[in-house]
Amino acid sequence: MRHFIQGIFWLGLYVFISLLPLMVVFLGPRPPGRDFVTELSVALGFVGLAMMGLQFFLTARFRTVEAPYGLDVILRFHREISTAAFLIILAHPALLFWRDRSFSILYLWEQPPRAWFAVTSILALTALIVTSVWRIKLKLPYETWRVIHGSLAVVALGFALGHVIGVGHYIADLWQQFLWVLMAGASVTLLLYIRLFKPFSMTKRPYKVTNVEDLGGQCWSIRCVPDGHEGFEFKAGQFAWLTLWGTPFAIEEHPFSMTSSSLETDYVEFGIKELGDFTSHLGELPEGSTAYIDGPYGAFTFERYPAAGYVMIAGGIGITPIMSMLRTLADYEDTRPVLLIFAATTFENLTFYDEIEALKERLPHLNTVYVVNEAAEDWEGETGFVDAEMLCRYLPEHPWRHQYFLCGPWPMLFNVEQALLEVDVPNTHIHAELFNLV
Ligand SMILES: Cc1cc2nc3c(=O)[nH]c(=O)nc-3n(C[C@H](O)[C@H](O)[C@H](O)COP(=O)(O)OP(=O)(O)OC[C@H]3O[C@@H](n4cnc5c(N)ncnc54)[C@H](O)[C@@H]3O)c2cc1C
Known part of the structure; x- marks a missing residue:
């Protein structure tokens, strides 16, 4: 319940800050003689700008913010909302082109610096989206991409703010100036927090x-x-x-x-x-x-979901978070039933096999099923892939009374999740961790 309320609070705050600049447009004095299309274009530009600033907040890894959702959900939201923000920002010039039935704003050599700022910001945003969506195809190593991503984000936001100041509307009143300074200051502070303060505090805790x-x-x-x-x-x-x-x-x-x-x-x-x-x-x-x-x-933890028992399904190195859960349950001397289905390509890749078997002494109701793709002749466990038929043979009698934790490669997670839904396990009882945030 606590996480639910926190989740609603942060979402509400996100929507409020995204729409805050609209207050500037609607509550302040408006430049005279402007038509609806121009005002709509400006409003969309402001909303897009606020959403851009909020991206820094989403990626700052604040634990209180990520706790209700899990960081993977926040980063997925960051990705999806980036595309929405990008389209909203593009709508700003698009509406102006439509209003004028002309692209003359793009004749940059005839335009003041504020137009240059706007174009630079949009180009940086475009590059940011392209390098993020096609990072693997562009063969960008993760670290290189991260540097490019951060730099482009700063350029896009900085030049967008330069454009707003250059245009000069909606920054006349003191309260409007205060709001803009607050938003720009918050983005810079976040950047300093991520790049300087947080690393510095980590050096104190080696x-x-x-x-x-x-x-x-x-x-x-x-x-x-x-x-x-x-x-x-x-x-x-x-x-x-x-x-x-x-x-x-x-x-x-x-x-x-x-x-x-x-x-x-x-x-x-x-x-x-x-x-x-x-x-x-x-x-x-x-x-x-x-x-x-x-x-x-992360929110992938049994400690958050009380249940009659647990079913844990791991593929390959996806055993790591589940290993922590098993060791913790053993330390708690937990007596609830736990079913572990652990799949890997070969027996050698069933990492922690010996320790898991040894844990049965401390976890009397731990049941294990090992699945390998390439089995040796003397292998007595399961072979092939974890599918609905295999799951049905091992799932507990009342599957909906258990909580399910899945960690492994994407195709396995997808198939297992579908199979669990088919046997009426509620969606809210299935928790999956994919080792891929980007
Ligand atoms: C929530 C989560 C938990 C994970 N837990 C484990 C675990 O317990 N054990 C384990 O072996 N692996 C785990 N991984 C995967 C692990 O992070 C990657 O295998 C590792 O970062 C690859 O780094 P590399 O430079 O050796 O490989 P690379 O070949 O450089 O990277 C392979 C892929 O890993 C991802 N990756 C690389 N660097 C990073 C980074 N700094 N941050 C985020 N993603 C990156 C990218 O998608 C990249 O394409 C986890 C990943 C996530 C997201």
Whole structure:
């Protein structure tokens, strides 16, 4: 209930701030002799501008803001709403072209600087959308994209504000000026918070890497111990941004789910699969090196959803948040039934297999089903893919009384979710984590 109310509050605040500039248009003195189309165009421009400023807020990773939704939902909203904001902003000049039945505003050599500002802002926004939607096709490494993304956002917002000041309407009254200064100041403050204040505060809370363990199947377990502070509390299933080999001021930080129990206060552990330039060098990470952790984030946690029992379905490295849940349930000496269905390409990729089996001593009602795609001849578990037929064979008697946690590759999540809905598991009981935010 608390999260629901918080969620409504933040959404309401978002809508209020997006529409706030309209107050400037409707409550203040309006330039004389302007038609409806011009006023509508200006109103849309202002709304788009406010939405642009709010994007900084959405990506600032404020834990109180993300708590009701989960960071993945916030970032998905950030993506979807960007397109909406972009279209609203484009409607601003489009309506003016339509009003004039001419593109003469685009003859920039005849126009004052405010027109240049507007064009620069829209070009920056276009580049921002293109590089985000087609990042993979453009072969942009994530870190390069992040730098480009942040820079283009600042350019787009800065030049849009320059355009507003250059046009000069709706900034005549003191209260209007105050509102604009407040909005511009908030965006700059957010930027300083993200780039300077937050990294600086993280340098005051370093961690020492005390164990780097090869888990097999190209997976590593990294244990981090708080260095001179008490660490952070998290809920089993959440994730954090990890910085290794660098300072928090650097752009290189990666999200990983915690694998340790949420009741463990001495250290925090991550299970990481080799994938690209960052994860492939974990084996070379010297023990004793410094790490920085920004977290916790995410709403993918059983601790938020009381139930008669839990069904956890993991694919490959998607076992990591579920491992934390299992370890935590064991630490709580929980006696509720837990069904784990764990699928991987080969037996070697069933990371934590031995420990999961050992956990059965502490979790008397833990039932496990292992599924591999490429089975050895002596394999006695399931083979192939997790589908509706397989699920039906193992699901508890009253599936709707349980909460479901799914983490793995997208096709698996999609198929399993559809299968669960088919057997009448309520949508609200299904929680999925996809290891892809961008
Ligand atoms: C919420 C969440 C939890 C995750 N938990 C785990 C986990 O427990 N164990 C695990 O092995 N992996 C986890 N991942 C995936 C992990 O973050 C990526 O595998 C890792 O960042 C890849 O980095 P790379 O440079 O080695 O690979 P690259 O080849 O550079 O990147 C591969 C892909 O990973 C994504 N990615 C890369 N860098 C980042 C970044 N800094 N921030 C966000 N996405 C990025 C991009 O989509 C990129 O295309 C998680 C991801 C998310 C979003």
